[in-house]
Structures are given as structure tokens and as C-alpha cells.
Amino acid sequence: MSRLRKLLLFPSLLVLALISLHSSALERQPFPAYHGRRVALGNLLHGGVAILFAAEEPLLDFMPYRQDADFYYLTGWNQPGAALLIAGPDAASHRPYREILFLPTRNLRMEKYTGIKMDASTPGASAQSGIAEVMPMTALPGILNTMIAADRRLAANLWTEPGEDAGLLPWTAVTLGDAAPLKSHDLTQLTMPLRQVKDPGEIALLTRAANASIDAQRLMFRSVHPGVTERAVAGEMIARMMENGCERPSYAPIVGSGIHSTTLHYGENTGTMQAGDVVVVDAACEYSMYASDITRTVPVSGHFTARQREVYDVVLGAQRAAAAAFVAGKSTINDPYHKDPNSLDTVAWQYIHDHGKGPHGEPLSDYWIHGLGHMVGIDVHDPANYPAVLKPGMVFTIEPGVYIPEEKLGVRIEDTFVVGPDGKLIDLIASLPHTAEHVEAAMKAAR
Numbered sequence: 001m002s003r004l005r006k007l008l009l010f011p012s013l014l015v016l017a018l019i020s021l022h023s024s025a026l027e028r029q030p031f032p033a034y035h036g037r038r039v040a041l042g043n044l045l046h047g048g049v050a051i052l053f054a055a056e057e058p059l060l061d062f063m064p065y066r067q068d069a070d071f072y073y074l075t076g077w078n079q080p081g082a083a084l085l086i087a088g089p090d091a092a093s094h095r096p097y098r099e100i101l102f103l104p105t106r107n108l109r110m111e112k113y114t115g116i117k118m119d120a121s122t123p124g125a126s127a128q129s130g131i132a133e134v135m136p137m138t139a140l141p142g143i144l145n146t147m148i149a150a151d152r153r154l155a156a157n158l159w160t161e162p163g164e165d166a167g168l169l170p171w172t173a174v175t176l177g178d179a180a181p182l183k184s185h186d187l188t189q190l191t192m193p194l195r196q197v198k199d200p201g202e203i204a205l206l207t208r209a210a211n212a213s214i215d216a217q218r219l220m221f222r223s224v225h226p227g228v229t230e231r232a233v234a235g236e237m238i239a240r241m242m243e244n245g246c247e248r249p250s251y252a253p254i255v256g257s258g259i260h261s262t263t264l265h266y267g268e269n270t271g272t273m274q275a276g277d278v279v280v281v282d283a284a285c286e287y288s289m290y291a292s293d294i295t296r297t298v299p300v301s302g303h304f305t306a307r308q309r310e311v312y313d314v315v316l317g318a319q320r321a322a323a324a325a326f327v328a329g330k331s332t333i334n335d336p337y338h339k340d341p342n343s344l345d346t347v348a349w350q351y352i353h354d355h356g357k358g359p360h361g362e363p364l365s366d367y368w369i370h371g372l373g374h375m376v377g378i379d380v381h382d383p384a385n386y387p388a389v390l391k392p393g394m395v396f397t398i399e400p401g402v403y404i405p406e407e408k409l410g411v412r413i414e415d416t417f418v419v420g421p422d423g424k425l426i427d428l429i430a431s432l433p434h435t436a437e438h439v440e441a442a443m444k445a446a447r
Ligand SMILES: [Mn+2]
Pocket: 293, 374, 397, 399, 414
């Protein structure tokens, strides 16, 4: 090898090393996991073509980058501006499965601001991405037109994420002219069922997120005192989450004391905690793109009043009744009507209805106003069509709540659960105190 070639090669190896360091920030699953998902999606396309776009880099608001959820699920790729093309196998035309990652041209000036990226000419781009073909983004329109020219039926079988066909479909006019389609099919309807069933690697990441979040919740038991601000507690929890390797909270932490405990998505955290009040703490974090979701309700002074305890016990009883009633393949979640006996919402609602009264003697269930839970995954509210039947591999929350503004008393208890391969329910948050006694004991131990 000539001296010159060695010199030319050296910077690209250096770039590769830097990129490897950078991408190790997230724990990626082995490449076959992502490849398997792409092939599974390809098989759902009926010989069609799916095109997804990565999230763009946020430049103006200085927010940290977060990859598009579907894009990450299918690739584990954590750089902005890319596109992924998946062509489903088509028996009629003998066209095999094909996958291409399109990478934007590097912008060396922008990289001064946001760090080094990889493009299609980076040595080892395919090996680094785990995707069979890697091409420059500028090749995407030509590839798409070539595919459509070879099989015009494809024009009616294009799949994109909502809102993304407007920019994409005009390209097909090169081949199709006025016959170019104006609409594509909604790809999220195909990725949604795939994403709902988690593989063991995903469950491992969700468990890491859960454990990091449990630890932050335990810290909260220690931090909550009369006179402490809600924001200070949120801040301490976020610091602990990040110390535990999470890249961010999986949603804005809710620390709502007193009257704020009755506002479901209270996120201002501007109050100061007062003795005699409860505080609802809905806070958890995201580990390598996988979310957790936990809520605990604790007494600011370390002891529940009799009335707080009464309502707390009903909410906990409802959570336990729903978990006990769970049957894989039959139970559903997030049913707004509480009529279907298979719905865990019905079970929890009925429990709250039958155990406890509101301030005017009405059923306590009048004060529960939201769904019992939701799917959890790369998004803390992972996509689903509700009410959804719960099957092995699914991850979801059970989070009954009662909110009585007149008593400035809100109670929500939320755990994230996994349906095991045997259909049994596994509580990822089992180790965090649930009962009023255990909550009080944990707070006392920290005082
Ligand atoms: Mn939740």
C-alpha cells in the first residue's frame, strides 16, 4: 500500500472509530433482530414497497435527537435524515425481498455543530448499519422510479407513514406522469401489530428502563417532605434516571401535590408540598429508546390520613383485581365503556364502584375518568387500536386512579406489566412498594 493511500485511509478509519463510540450511546439489539422485523414487515406488504423516513435533527430548539419510533424499531439506526426502503417479496413477478438504507450526504459544516455522521460512502456503512444495501439519499427517487417502471402495480401498493407521501409521491411522476398516485397506504397499520409484541431483547431493555425508574421512584420516597417543591423532586428523579443510564425521562415527570394531584397530566410542578396532602408522582425513564411508566401516590408527611388511606386502598384493590382477572388472549385494555366483561377496565371500574364512596355518597367510580392503561414500548404510549386484546409479548400499564378535587385528593397507582410467553402476567414494577403500609415504611426508613 502506498504512503498516500495509507494517509487517505487513516482519516476514514478514525471517522469509523468515532462513529462507533458515538453509536454505543444506545444499547442496540443484534442486527438479526432488526432484520427479522424488516422481513416480517416485507411479508405484510403484499408485494408492495414501504418507505420510511428517519427523524430530522432538531437544530433550532437544541433538543436532543430522538429517532422516529418505527424507524428505530426496524433499524436500530440512530442518525437523522435517513430513509429506509423495504420491498416485499412478490411471487407473481419473482421479485425477492429487498432492503435499502438511504443516507443523507454528510454536511461537514453542520457536523461542527452536531457531531460526525455516516453517509453511503463511509467505509463499512452496510456493516455498521446491518442493512444489506446502503445508498445515498439522492438515489431514492431513481430507485423508486426504476422499481415502478418494472412493475406498475407498485404505484398502487406504496406504504408510508402518515403525512410523508406528499413529499414522496411526486417523484413517481417521472415514470407514471399523470398516473402518479396521490395517496399511499398507512404503514403504521402494519408496524403497529409488529411493535406490540416484544421480543426478549426488547423485554430486556424495557426491564432496564423499569429498574432505573423504580430506583428513581425510591429516591422520591426519600425526597418528599413538607416545604419541598414539586420541581425539586422531579429534578432529583431525572438526575437519578440519567445516572442509571437512561437517556431521558420517557415523558415529562408529573409531581402533583394537594389539588394538583387531581389533575391527570399536571406537568407544571410549580407547587410546594404541604403536610397533610398526598403527592401523585408519575415519572419514569427511557433506556436505549424503550420506555417505562410508573406512578406512585405518597403522603407528603409520611403518613396517610384515614380518608386518604381509604381511597388509596380502593385504587390499589382495583389494580390488583384487574391483574388477577387477566387472561392472555382474552383480556383487553383501555375500553372506555366498562361494559365488556373481558375488559380489565370493567374489572377495575367495578371494583372502585363497589368499594368506596365519593364526598356526596356517590360511587367512587364517578371520580375515575381515564382508561385503565396503554401499551408501552419505544413510545411510552405505544401505538394500538383500543380496546386491544393482550397477548404474550405485549407490555402495558394498569393504572387506575381516583381524583376528587373537593378533597384535593388524587390517587393513581401505575405499574408496567409484561405478558410472559406462558401467558402469565409479570409486573416489571413488583419491587416498588404498593401497599399503604409499605409506602409509609419506605418513607419512614428514609427519614
Ligand atoms: Mn401511563
